[in-house]
Amino acid sequence: MIKETNWCSIRDFFDGYKNPHVYQVIRTNLASPSTRQSDPSNLTSNSRQLPPRPPPRPENYLKSQISDWNSIPSLDIIDNITGDSSLSSNLNLSQCNSSDVSFTDEEEDYEAERQSKLRRCLEEVHTTEKTYVNILYVLSVKLSAEIKNTCDKDDNLILIFNNTYKPLLGTIQQIYQLHYTMILPEIEEYIIGQRTGNMWSIFEKNFKVIEVLYKNYYVTYYDTQGKLDDLCKNYPLINDAMLKCQAHLGNLYPITQLNCPNQRLLRYILCMKTYMKHLDQNSTEYKYIRSIHDEFDRIAGRCEEELVISAAQLNELKERLDNKFECIKEHRKLLWHGPIKKVSPRRHNDIAQRYMILFSDCLLVCNEDSGRKLDIKRELSMRGITIDIIPNVRTTIVSNNDQQNISIIYYPFRVNAVEKSYEFLVDKESDRELWVKKIRQASEDYNRRNSMIEMRQSINQSDEQQLGTRAPAWINDLDVTRCQNCNNRFRTTIILSRRHHCRCCGRCVCGSCSTKKLVLEYCKHEGEVRVCDTCYTHFTGTELSKNTSIWPKTTRDIDRTILFGDFRTVNSGTNIWIALQEDYHLHIYGAKLDQAEEYSINLCDLIELQLESDTRTFTLRETTKTHIFAIDLNHQIRYEKNNLIDEKLKNFDNKLTFYTNLWLEAMQLARSTTLPEWYIRKRDSADSGVSIVG
CATH class of the missing domain: 3.30.40.10 (Zinc/RING finger domain, C3HC4 (zinc finger))
Structure with a gap:
C-alpha cells in the first residue's frame, strides 16, 4: 500500500492545476487506514456521494472532442500510484453478496480469501486503466510533439507524418477523452468508496460510445499501421522521435502500442471472466456481470467484422483479384470474405483450398495462389440461393512432418446456387455458423430488395398506363x-x-x-x-x-439517404435542403425535389463541427471554407421509418430540439465514418418505409 504522505503530495499536485482536462484524484477522509476500515459506515453513507451519471449520448460526447490537446498535462505521475489503502475499505465493491449469516472460522477464512480475490480483480482494472490512459495520452499528444521537435527543420517530413497519422490520431484522441473524462474517474470513485454499487455498470452505460469509437479505430488502425512502419524505416528522423517517445511508454516502441485499444477490450473481458470465477453462478451479481461480459464480447466481434468489410479491405480484394471483377459498384456491398475448403463432388476425400468473397448480390469462389492473388473460379448469383448445414462432422487423416497420421475435424455446409452447388468445410463450428448466417442474410436481403423493385416497377407501369387519361397534379x-x-x-x-x-x-x-x-x-x-x-x-x-x-449528375439517392431536411443559410438567408447520405457527405440542394446538388460537404474532412443549441445553428468548418446553417421553426425532416425514434419523439417535449440532436448525432457519427445504429438496423430489416415530418 502507498503511504498517506504520498497521497497528500499527489493531491497537492493536482490541486495546483485548474485545467479542466487534468484528471482529479478524489479526496477522501484523511484519517488513518485503520480508522477508515474500522468504520465503513462513513463510506456507505458519505454525504458527498455523487449522483449516478447518466449514460453519455454519442452526439453530446463526440461534439466535445475539439480541444487544445497540448494543454493537457501528462499522467505520468498518476502511473506511479500502484494502489490505495482506501481500496479495501469499500465494502460495497468486495462484499456486495455478503449476508448476515454467521460463519465458522473455516468459512470465514474462505470468504475472506474470496473477497480478497475479488478486490484484486478490481485493483487490476483500476491500475491497468490508468496505464492505458497514459499510453493514449502519449499517442495523442506526446508523439506528435516529439515528431515536431525532432524534425523541426524539415517541414515537408512533418507534413508527411501528419497526413499519415491524422486519421488514426483523431480516433485515438476520442478514445482517450472517453476513458480520461468518463471511465477512469468513475472507476476511481468506486475504488475509494465515493460511489457504491457494481463497478462494472460503468461499461454498460458506455457501450454505445465504446462500440462507435472502437469500430472506427479497428478500421483506421489496419489502414495506418503499415504506412507508419514504412515511414519509420525510410526516415531516420521519424524513427529517432519514436525512440524518444519510448521513455514515456516504459521503453516500448510507440508503433507497437498503437494496438492498445484492441488489447484493452480483451483485457476487460478477461478481468470480468476472472472476477466471475469467484462468484456464485446463481447469484444476481454473476448474471449481471455475465451480461456485461457477453456484450463486450459481442462488441469485440462486431469491431472485427467492421474491419473485415472495411473500405481498405475492399480495395485490397480488388487488387488481389487483379481488377478482373467490379468490386465497387452501385448497390454492391462487401459483406464477408475469408479462406475456406471445398469438397470434390466426385471424390469426397479430395479437399481443395479456396477463398470465398460474399457481396450483397453475388458470391465469388476463388483460387488463391502463393502470391495471394485470387483467381475467380465461379460467380454465384444471390437470387434463389439456399444453404444447408450438414449435421455430421467430416474427419480427414493427414500426415505431418514426422510422417505421423493426424485426424482433422471439419464442419461442412452446402451452398446451393442456380449456377452450381458446393460443399464447403471450415475448421470451427463457430466459423460455419458465421458463414451460414452471413449468406442467408445476404440472400434474404437480396430477395427482399428485388421484390420491392419489382413492386415499384409494377406501380410505375400502372401509373404509366393512366398517363394522359386524367389531369396530373402539377409540381409546385x-x-x-x-x-x-x-x-x-x-x-x-x-x-x-x-x-x-x-x-x-x-x-x-x-x-x-x-x-x-x-x-x-x-x-x-x-x-x-x-x-x-x-x-x-x-x-x-x-x-x-x-x-x-x-447534364448535371443526379446525386439524390433515396435508398441511401439517412436524413433529409430543410435549413437556412445564415450568411445569405436562402433556404436549402440537405441530404445526409451513406457516403458521409452532406449534399446541398436548392429545393426539395431537386435531384442534382449545388455542392457537397465531406463530413470526414471537417476541421470542426459545432452546434449553437439556443439558435439551432450548425457551424461546419472546412480547411478553406466555413458553412453556417440554421434549423427554423417550421423545419421539415425525412428519415427512414424507425419505431424507436418515433417513440422517443412522442415523449420529447420540444420536437425541434429532438430533430436538432438527431441531425447532430448523425453528422458526428458520419465524421467517424459510422452510420447511426437505428439506421443500420432499419435499413437491414424488411421495413423500409420513410417517416415524413413537417
Missing part, C-alpha cells in the same frame, strides 16, 4: 430550382430555361426538355398541348436526340 414551382428532366438550373435570363409543366405527368421542366406537343385523352378538346420529352417518347416511341453528357 417552389419545390424545384432545376429541370426535372435534365437537372439544369432554371434561369430567368434565358428563354429556354423558363419553367413549364408537362400536361401529361405534371413535372416542372425547362423549355428545351418540352419542345413537343400531343393530344391527350383528358383534354383532347383543347387539341395538342405541351408535354415533356420523356412523356413524348413514352407515347410515340421516338427517342429525341439529346446531349446528356453535359
Whole structure:
C-alpha cells in the first residue's frame, strides 16, 4: 500500500492545476487506514456521494472532442500510484453478496480469501486503466510533439507524418477523452468508496460510445499501421522521435502500442471472466456481470467484422483479384470474405483450398495462389440461393512432418446456387455458423430488395398506363430550382430555361426538355398541348436526340439517404435542403425535389463541427471554407421509418430540439465514418418505409 504522505503530495499536485482536462484524484477522509476500515459506515453513507451519471449520448460526447490537446498535462505521475489503502475499505465493491449469516472460522477464512480475490480483480482494472490512459495520452499528444521537435527543420517530413497519422490520431484522441473524462474517474470513485454499487455498470452505460469509437479505430488502425512502419524505416528522423517517445511508454516502441485499444477490450473481458470465477453462478451479481461480459464480447466481434468489410479491405480484394471483377459498384456491398475448403463432388476425400468473397448480390469462389492473388473460379448469383448445414462432422487423416497420421475435424455446409452447388468445410463450428448466417442474410436481403423493385416497377407501369387519361397534379414551382428532366438550373435570363409543366405527368421542366406537343385523352378538346420529352417518347416511341453528357449528375439517392431536411443559410438567408447520405457527405440542394446538388460537404474532412443549441445553428468548418446553417421553426425532416425514434419523439417535449440532436448525432457519427445504429438496423430489416415530418 502507498503511504498517506504520498497521497497528500499527489493531491497537492493536482490541486495546483485548474485545467479542466487534468484528471482529479478524489479526496477522501484523511484519517488513518485503520480508522477508515474500522468504520465503513462513513463510506456507505458519505454525504458527498455523487449522483449516478447518466449514460453519455454519442452526439453530446463526440461534439466535445475539439480541444487544445497540448494543454493537457501528462499522467505520468498518476502511473506511479500502484494502489490505495482506501481500496479495501469499500465494502460495497468486495462484499456486495455478503449476508448476515454467521460463519465458522473455516468459512470465514474462505470468504475472506474470496473477497480478497475479488478486490484484486478490481485493483487490476483500476491500475491497468490508468496505464492505458497514459499510453493514449502519449499517442495523442506526446508523439506528435516529439515528431515536431525532432524534425523541426524539415517541414515537408512533418507534413508527411501528419497526413499519415491524422486519421488514426483523431480516433485515438476520442478514445482517450472517453476513458480520461468518463471511465477512469468513475472507476476511481468506486475504488475509494465515493460511489457504491457494481463497478462494472460503468461499461454498460458506455457501450454505445465504446462500440462507435472502437469500430472506427479497428478500421483506421489496419489502414495506418503499415504506412507508419514504412515511414519509420525510410526516415531516420521519424524513427529517432519514436525512440524518444519510448521513455514515456516504459521503453516500448510507440508503433507497437498503437494496438492498445484492441488489447484493452480483451483485457476487460478477461478481468470480468476472472472476477466471475469467484462468484456464485446463481447469484444476481454473476448474471449481471455475465451480461456485461457477453456484450463486450459481442462488441469485440462486431469491431472485427467492421474491419473485415472495411473500405481498405475492399480495395485490397480488388487488387488481389487483379481488377478482373467490379468490386465497387452501385448497390454492391462487401459483406464477408475469408479462406475456406471445398469438397470434390466426385471424390469426397479430395479437399481443395479456396477463398470465398460474399457481396450483397453475388458470391465469388476463388483460387488463391502463393502470391495471394485470387483467381475467380465461379460467380454465384444471390437470387434463389439456399444453404444447408450438414449435421455430421467430416474427419480427414493427414500426415505431418514426422510422417505421423493426424485426424482433422471439419464442419461442412452446402451452398446451393442456380449456377452450381458446393460443399464447403471450415475448421470451427463457430466459423460455419458465421458463414451460414452471413449468406442467408445476404440472400434474404437480396430477395427482399428485388421484390420491392419489382413492386415499384409494377406501380410505375400502372401509373404509366393512366398517363394522359386524367389531369396530373402539377409540381409546385417552389419545390424545384432545376429541370426535372435534365437537372439544369432554371434561369430567368434565358428563354429556354423558363419553367413549364408537362400536361401529361405534371413535372416542372425547362423549355428545351418540352419542345413537343400531343393530344391527350383528358383534354383532347383543347387539341395538342405541351408535354415533356420523356412523356413524348413514352407515347410515340421516338427517342429525341439529346446531349446528356453535359447534364448535371443526379446525386439524390433515396435508398441511401439517412436524413433529409430543410435549413437556412445564415450568411445569405436562402433556404436549402440537405441530404445526409451513406457516403458521409452532406449534399446541398436548392429545393426539395431537386435531384442534382449545388455542392457537397465531406463530413470526414471537417476541421470542426459545432452546434449553437439556443439558435439551432450548425457551424461546419472546412480547411478553406466555413458553412453556417440554421434549423427554423417550421423545419421539415425525412428519415427512414424507425419505431424507436418515433417513440422517443412522442415523449420529447420540444420536437425541434429532438430533430436538432438527431441531425447532430448523425453528422458526428458520419465524421467517424459510422452510420447511426437505428439506421443500420432499419435499413437491414424488411421495413423500409420513410417517416415524413413537417
